[in-house]
Amino acid sequence: MRDAIDGRAAVAREDASYEIVPIRIALPQRDEVLVEIHAAGICHTDWNSLQWRRRFVLGHEGAGRVIATGPDVRRVQPDDAVVLNWAVPCGACPACTGGHENICERQSPVVAGPSSAGHAAIERTTCEGQPIERSFHLGTLSTHTVVREAAVIRINEKIPFASASILGCGVMTGVGSVVNVARPEAGSSAVVLGTGGVGLNVIQGCRIAGCTRIVGVDVQESRLGMARQFGATDGVLATRDDEGLLRAAREVQSLLGGGADYAFECTAIPELGAAPLAMIRNAGTAVAVSGVEEKVVVDMELFEWDKRYVNPLYGGCSPTRDFPRLIDWYASGALKLDELVTKTYALDDLPDAFEDLLAGRNAKGVVLFEH
Template sequence: MSVGVVSGPAVIADGDGNFVVDDIEVEPPGPGEVRVAIAAAGVCHTDHAALRWPGPLVLGHEGAGHVEAVGEGVRGLQAGQPVLLNWAIPCGHCFQCVQGAASLCERTHELDQQGPGNSRAHPGATRWRGKPIECAFHLGTFSRYALVRAEALTSLPTQLPLDQACILGCAVMTGVGSAVNVAAIAPGDTVAVLGCGGVGLNVIQGARIAGAGTIVAIDRVPSRLALAREFGATHAIETRDDDAQHARLVAEVKSLTGGRGADHAFEATGAPALAFLPLRLARNGGNALQVSGAHGAGTLQLTDLFWNKRYLAPLYGGCVPERDFPRLLDWVAQGKLELAALVSHRYPLDRLADAFDDMLAGRSSKGVLRVA
C-alpha cells in the first residue's frame, strides 16, 4: 500500500469536445476515503457527452480495480481487494437515502451539501499540471488512480475478470434495475425494448431474469438484434428510417402483444426524438420507461389514447447498492446474468477515440478501456 502521492495517466476533457491522455497526481486518502488502482473502465454515451461538460475534467464513471490505499475510519476494505465503483454514491443521511432511494441521493446530486456523507473526496485530492481538477461523477475512472468515498465501492469476487465487472457499475445496473426494480416485471409479462446497446441489452436480461413471456427487441442494426436474441429477446424488429411516425413499429409491437401493446415499454437509444415513443408501444395501464437519460427536444403527437399509462424516467435502475450489487453478482455466478458477451471491444486508454467512434456507429455493444 502506497501512502504518498501517486501519479498515472488519465483522460482529461477540456470542456470543448477535446481530450488528452496525460498524467495526474492523486493524494493519499483522507478519512472515509479509498484510493483505487483502476484496472478497467466501461465506455458509455454519457462519457461522450461529458466531453462538453465544464473542464478540465477527468472522464469516466464505470470502473473496477483494486484497493490501493484506505483512509482513517474505513471498514471492510483493504489493500489489494478487487472493487466495483458506483457513480451514484449514497450518503445514507439525506431525505432520499432515508426514503430508500439511494440513487437519488441529494448529496451526490448536490441538492443538499449539509451534514455528513458528502460524495466528494477532499478538495484538491486530484491534480493536473499542478492544479486541482474535477473528476466525472466524483470518480474519474478513465485514470490509473481514483480517490473516492468508501461508499462508492462494492467488493468483488476475485475470480470475476475486472474488464467484465466494470460494466456492472452503470450499463448493467441501469438496464437490469430498470426492469426488475422500477418496472417490476412479473412472470409472463410482455416487454418491448427500443435500442439494443449496452443499456437495452441489460433491460432484456432483466426482463428474462424476471420471467417475462414476450420480449420484443427493436433496433436499426441487425447484429444488435441478433445479440438481443442471445440475451433473451423472443422477437426482433428492425426499424427503418421511412417508418411514418413509427406507425409500422407500433403496429408490429401490438401484433406481438395481444393487439394491445406491451405491459412494459423501454427506450434505451439515447435519442431525444424517441424518448416518448414507449408511450405508444405500451398498453393502456402499462409502463413506459425512458432509461437512456436522453436530453434534448422531444415531442409526441397525441394521436393515440394513453389511458392510465405511467411514464417513468428511472435513474440508475433505482439502485440501492447494498441490495442490488450482491444480487447482480449472485446472478453472474449462477449463469443468469451474462457479462462476457456484453463486452464486444477492448481498448487501451490511448484509443478512447476509437471506442467512441465504435459506440456512436453502433459497432460495439459495450466497449471497455483496459487502464492497467
C-alpha cells in the first residue's frame, strides 16, 4: 500500500454550506486503524453542525471495514467489520469507576495526539493539502477515516452495514435512555414525546424493557404509524398550538387512567422541555432525551409530587457493555434496525438526504458507499 490513499468526503465550509470533495487519508500509525466506510447515518446533529462554521468532514455515525492497522493494534485486524463510536471512556476516572462511562471526566481521544499527555488531535486526513478536522473525530460522511482502535467495535457479518451504522448515535441514545437510565419495571407505562429517529428507539427500549403501555405523541399522523411499527401501543396526535402539550397530557391520562410511570422528551423543541413532567403520575420519572440546552420556564406545579427528571448524556452508554448487547437484541429480533433505515442515498445525494431529514420523511436516512 502507498503512504496515503485517495478518497472523497462531505466537507463543511465556513459559510455553513458543504461540498463533496477529494481528500487524502494517511495510513494508520501506532494504535490507529484505517476504516473503509460502507454506511453513514444522517441525523439532525449533522445538519446543525454546519453552524460550527469551519472546515471539517461531516458525519458522526458509521460502520465499515478495517483495511489497515497500526503496529500497536491488538483487538481488530484488516477485513473486520466495525461500527464507529465517538465516545471513548477512560475507565479510570470517578465517573467511569462509578458506572457513568458516558460522562467520563477525561474522554479518551478518538484520534491520536502527539504525546499521551497533551491530546492535541492528529487527524490523518488532508483536504487541498491541509489537515482537516472530522466531526466528533469520526467524519463518517467520507469514504475512509483513521481513528484509534478504541473508537471501533467489531461486529459480526450478519448485520448489514446500513443497519450497524445507526447504532452509534440515535439507537444508543434512545434505547440506552430507557434500559440504562430510566430502567422501567416490566408492566410499566411510558409516554414518548416526539417519534422521530431517537423517539422510535426510545419506544423500542420501552418494548424491550417490558413496558405494557407505550404511548407515542407526535404532530404527524404518519409518524404515529411508524411509532406503532416499533412498539407503541397507543398514539396521541398533538397540535402545534398545544402549549406545553397540556392538552395531549390530558389525553394520555384518560388513555392510561392517570399519569404515566415514565415520560421521555425526544422533540428537541426547547418550549417542550417541561412537557414530560405533565405526562407522569406522582413519583413518576421524566427523562430529557433530546438534549435541549436553552432556558425554559417551568411551572413548578408540574413537579408535584415526588417527580424525578433526569437528563442523561448518550443514553448512559458504556460502549463495551452496550454495543454487543444491542447487536444481540438485533440478532434475536428484539431490536429493529433494518426497518429503521427508511431510505439510502449515495454521497452525492446528500442534499436530498438533508431535505428528507428536515421534512421528517424518514425514520432514518443512511448514506451508502461503493468500494
